[in-house]
Amino acid sequence: MSDLSRSDVEKIAYLARLELTEAEKALYQRQLSAILHYAERLNELELDDVPPTAHAISQQNVMREDVVETPLSMDDVLFNAPQTAQDQFVVQAILDE
Amino acid sequence: MNEETTHKIMDLTNLTLTELQTALQNGETTSTAVTEAMLERIVAIDNDIQSYLTLTDELALAQAQEADERRARGDDSPLLGIPLAVKDMICTEGVQTTAGSKILEGFVPPYDAFVVRKLREAGAVILGKTNTDEFAMGSSTENSAYVTTRNPWDLSRVPGGSSGGSAAAVAANLAYGALGTDTGGSVRQPAAFCGIVGLRPTYGRVSRWGVVAFASTLDQVGTFGRTVADCTAVFQTIAGHDPHDSTSLDVPVPDYEAALTGDIRGLRVGVPKEYFVEGIDAEVETAVRTAIDKLAELGAEIVEISLPHTEYALPVYYLIAPAEASSNLARYDGVRFGPRVAGVDMIDTVKKTRALFGPEVKRRIMLGTYALSAGYYDEYYGRALKARTLIKQDFLNTFDQVDVIVTPTTPTTAFKIGEIADDPLQMYLQDIFTLSVNLSASCGISVPCGFDSQGLPIGLQLIGNSLQEATILNAAYAYEQAANWTGAMAEQPL
Structure with a gap:
């Protein structure tokens, strides 16, 4: 692959919802390109017939009894929020009128 | 005092x-x-x-x-x-x-x-x-x-x-x-x-x-x-x-x-040849070799082994860990906990709040987001998961022969x-x-x-x-x- 372009970096930053300064964009363009080049050594491996490993020790369908537990109190849940009202988290409007 | x-x-x-x-x-x-x-x-x-x-x-x-x-x-x-x-x-x-x-x-x-x-x-x-x-x-x-x-x-x-x-x-x-x-x-x-x-x-x-x-x-x-x-x-x-x-x-x-x-x-103790290579400090190697001799003195059986995919562990790790991190750290959006930096609209607020992350965290979020993004998932994250299988297999094979x-x-x-x-x-x-x-x-x-x-x-x-x-x-x-x-x-x- 070729190096990341400035617009690649801007696109990734948008997907990740990160506001970057111009200096950060330049830095990450250079550093991410170097790291991705390093990762290209994985192309030396023949992987077509190798199954992926997401979890080294994987458990499937871990179930528990359907018993109601005591949840955190509303005060505890809202305690760390930057803005609350009427027992809810307050955010800016997402939909236009 | x-x-x-x-x-x-x-x-x-x-x-x-x-x-x-x-x-x-x-x-x-x-x-x-x-x-x-x-x-x-x-x-x-x-x-x-x-x-x-x-x-x-x-x-x-x-x-x-x-x-x-x-x-x-x-x-x-x-x-x-x-x-x-x-x-x-x-x-x-x-x-x-x-x-x-x-x-x-x-x-x-x-x-x-x-x-x-x-x-x-x-x-x-x-x-x-x-x-x-x-x-x-x-x-x-x-x-x-x-x-x-x-x-x-x-x-x-x-x-x-x-x-x-x-x-x-x-x-x-x-x-x-x-x-x-x-x-x-x-x-x-x-x-x-x-x-x-x-x-x-x-x-x-x-x-x-x-x-x-x-x-x-x-x-x-x-x-x-x-x-x-x-x-x-x-x-x-x-x-x-x-x-x-x-x-x-x-x-x-x-x-x-x-x-x-x-x-x-x-006790069967395996010494993987891939871990004693260029880049290791000579004094570190000497100390570790001396320690291995000590284990032998204590009655352990020392066995030369190979973990052939060792050199791929670093690129695998630095694709998988940032990919998982980019997903895990999506929760830091200034809504439920932590500080909020207000912007002109919701997306702007999230972006400004997430600018509170430090340089290494941003770097890994960027790397992980890229490795998971459309068009690059198979090339990076997907390949890393497959290579992870080979690394895991190295260890499982080796633990048939040695205990440690x-x-x-x-x-x-x-x-x-x-x-x-x-x-x-x-x-x-x-x-x-x-x-x-x-x-x-x-x-x-x-x-x-x-x-x-x-x-x-x-x-x-x-x-x-x-x-x-x-x-x-x-x-x-x-x-x-x-x-x-x-x-x-x-x-x-x-």
Whole structure:
């Protein structure tokens, strides 16, 4: 692959919802390109017939009894929020009128 | 304070955790006395080391008093009244938990992590929260948004990371033991740099519930101690199944302390040729080879082995861990916890708030987002998952032939603060000997095995198969007892 372009970096930053300064964009363009080049050594491996490993020790369908537990109190849940009202988290409007 | 008081405090803080257990059981001291001694020492010298981000002195003294009362009623739990430190990646009810990040500044968890609850139930005293690279991403604590912890052996050097605060605290006698987290080597590498013992258990052996998530298929809580027995005592208390963590394994917890017999006759010890290659410091290699000779003297059978995919572990790790991190860290949006930086609309607010992440965290979020993005998923993340299979298979094949794998913990001893901070790839190479343990289903421990010519500690890594913590703990214990570095490792200058 070729190096990341400035617009690649801007696109990734948008997907990740990160506001970057111009200096950060330049830095990450250079550093991410170097790291991705390093990762290209994985192309030396023949992987077509190798199954992926997401979890080294994987458990499937871990179930528990359907018993109601005591949840955190509303005060505890809202305690760390930057803005609350009427027992809810307050955010800016997402939909236009 | 007068000279006599200083001497008394030194005596108490010099004790190992197991020596303190005996002293408390025999009524020679009290939890209140040792907690006061520890807090005084922290106030006296932690300005130089900066191992703690938050000191919970009032809580600690209250816990100590409660522990003394429990003991007076006949309670003799192993960790009762023992002062410990907890990495700031681990939630503590009512005590700020920052993960070393400005994006969690002021966050006060409404609950304890499972491991913290276990410590509290056992009656342990929690002295405070220790420094970490931001979201445990780093190998030096230089990525902490708050302070850089210093290595007690040389204040111009890093303690390792990301659990560098916990490692430095234990090494400098500012805690009798500590919790860390290990996603790619973050317990073992700082243990090696600070001359102490650090255990990374098998994935699932310890609950991750209440631990700030970095890379969820790799994260695991580990323990630090000045000796193998100390490290084991803390591990014994936190190991076990937790219904709140569906990846936690519901298998019995062995008596690890009873497994420390020091007898390793007939133990098959594999030495992987791929771990003794260019880039490893000559003094580190010599110390590790000498340690391997010692294991042979103790009756272990030394076997040359090969882990052929070792060189691919680093690129695999640095695709998988950032990919998982980019997903986990999506939750920091300034809505439910942490600070909010207001923008013109919701997306702008989220972007501005997330600018509070530090440079390494942003770098990994960017890398992970790219590796998972449309058009690149197969090329990067997908290939990394397949290569992970080959690395895991290397270990499974090897554990048919040997019981333990022995390697250096790190390629070098502790480096200078600032020395490689500007070169992410150089920093990532710090983890080259540790991260295969996380990618496979193995467990690993670092135990001191000598010093380089500058007087800096060197670590020996012992790797075991899934859930074979008892085997590596006993091998480390046998080595520790025979090689007898413990006295010299306690002589750190502060």
